[in-house]
Amino acid sequence: MHIPSNIGKSTLLATCIFWTINFSKDFDSDIFLLVFMSIIPICISVTAVIIGTICPIFWLLKKENESNTLFFKKWFPIYTILAFSLCVFGAVVSNLEFYLVSFYITVYITTAQSWVWFAKEK
Amino acid sequence: MKQIIIIISSLLFSTIFYNQNIGLNLSLFSVLSIIVLIIGNSKKLINRITVTYAVLYLLTAILVFFQHTTLSIIANCIAYFTLIGSVSETKSSIFVNWLNGLYTSIAGFFYRNFDFDETKEHPKLKKDIDFFHWIKLIGIPLVFFVFFILLYKNGNSVFNDFISQIDFRFINLQWILFSILGYYLFNNIINPVKVDSATKSDLKTGNTLYKTDTFSVEILKKEIQLGTTLMLCLNVLIIFYLITEVIALNTSLTNNAVTLSNQIHSGINALIASIIIAIIIILYFFRGNINFYKANKTLKNLSFIWIILNATLVILITLKNNDYVTTFGFTYKRIGVYIYLLLTFIGLITTFIKVLKIKNLYFLFRVNTQIAFVLLILLSTINWDCTITKYNINHAQSLDLDYLINLSNKNAVLLNEYKKTKVFSFDKNQAIKKKYKTYIKQLNNRNWQEYTYANFQKNSNYKTLNY
Structure with a gap:
């Protein structure tokens, strides 16, 4: 598993999604510096989610001879449905507050794409 | 062709949903989804079950327009997942349809990267996007473009005025993002996918129980003894409870809402516990080889009697609720009690059939979820x-x-x-x-x-x- 490259790609993806959604509401060119700075906390969050939730599934449940594709087909649906449910729950609990909804959308898409990247590794 | 349909659908999606509350748009979305499904899966849709689900989905869409209740919106969403799931695998049970429908709607795009059978095909995985290439291709020209604009702005006042007049505020980025969401959704559903493990397991499992190799008369005898004693005790107890319930029903003269409410709710709580335990006990004893043991008649009859007595309890509580409603009218809670009683009654009947016709647990899930789905649609027809x-x-x-x-x-x-x-x-x-x-x-x-x-x-x- 190429964890660092996956974290790097996921961080970039998450930053793009998060700020695209937020800029769609309120675009302010003065906060570009903040966008760059935000890469640090986003990277920390992405690392925590990938190492804390995706990697353990691969480490604990993947059998030796099992291909990535089969593993993906078996475990990704469960993971993604759970992640989606939690994100929807979080969004509803936050009273659909724009900033938090954008956060949950980012989390959901990034984790799903991170799975795809892991599964495509040879 | 499919891409054009998806793009048009996503633009329509934004037009009908962006900054709007639910109303006609959800009904239109249902029609649009069916059109997209027909275009993407014309062969799979020529199927009696899928056509039925499509008709039910359209019916709930009409109900959303006419009734506009939360229940009709929920029914529409569940009918949507059922239809999508049915297109992905026609023969699966309704609860697997829901799972497949939800999975298709939220993650079809990601799953499609691996949508092939490894044992039959040589996997041709899509190449990963070369991010650095794209960053170079877009980022570097963009940085230089902006840099030179800023440079030229200071050198020429006419150019400066011209640049200052450019205003991109007419572009609604949120609307565009909403269209992308629509694109994602329609791209997901145009070619429904399935949760392989759940679907395969569902297709493999029938409704009937079969005798296993571990059939042992000695063990079964002991189990039957235990079951018969237990069911006999429970039958005696429930008969006694029913008698007291009838006495309470006839002697109760109170017209106090709080007292009646307490009576109903305590009755319902007793009923919930009684029915759940009844079903669990019956399912436990009739989980396997006892069904094929000749000397199981007494236990079977006692179980049937217990189911019938529980059904009688349901009827008694319905009568109690009737009294309550006649005096104080309907409330959502009181209607909820009726619905719960109806569901319980149906649950008892299906358990009865399960024991009588030697069916397995899957049968109960399949039948009960189907009934719950139909009931949800029926209930959503009412404002x-x-x-x-x-x-x-x-x-x-x-x-x-x-x-x-x-x-x-x-x-x-x-x-x-x-x-x-x-x-x-x-x-x-x-x-x-x-x-x-x-x-x-x-x-x-x-x-x-x-x-x-x-x-x-x-x-x-x-x-x-x-x-």
């Missing part, structure tokens, strides 16, 4: 706020007007009409007046995407706004 209001106004011996005022605004017209025929306190009069005005205002402020049937009924109510 409960209006039904409760009409019934309580016309039949309840003791009318709780505050409860009716606190319901959604859908009963505002009914209450306003009722207000004209009765004399109420000033506060209640004002509350109804305010509710009615708010309702009419809401109707008038709706965009065409949010229209419901009420928008086409309201003309007669316009005038009354001026009182």
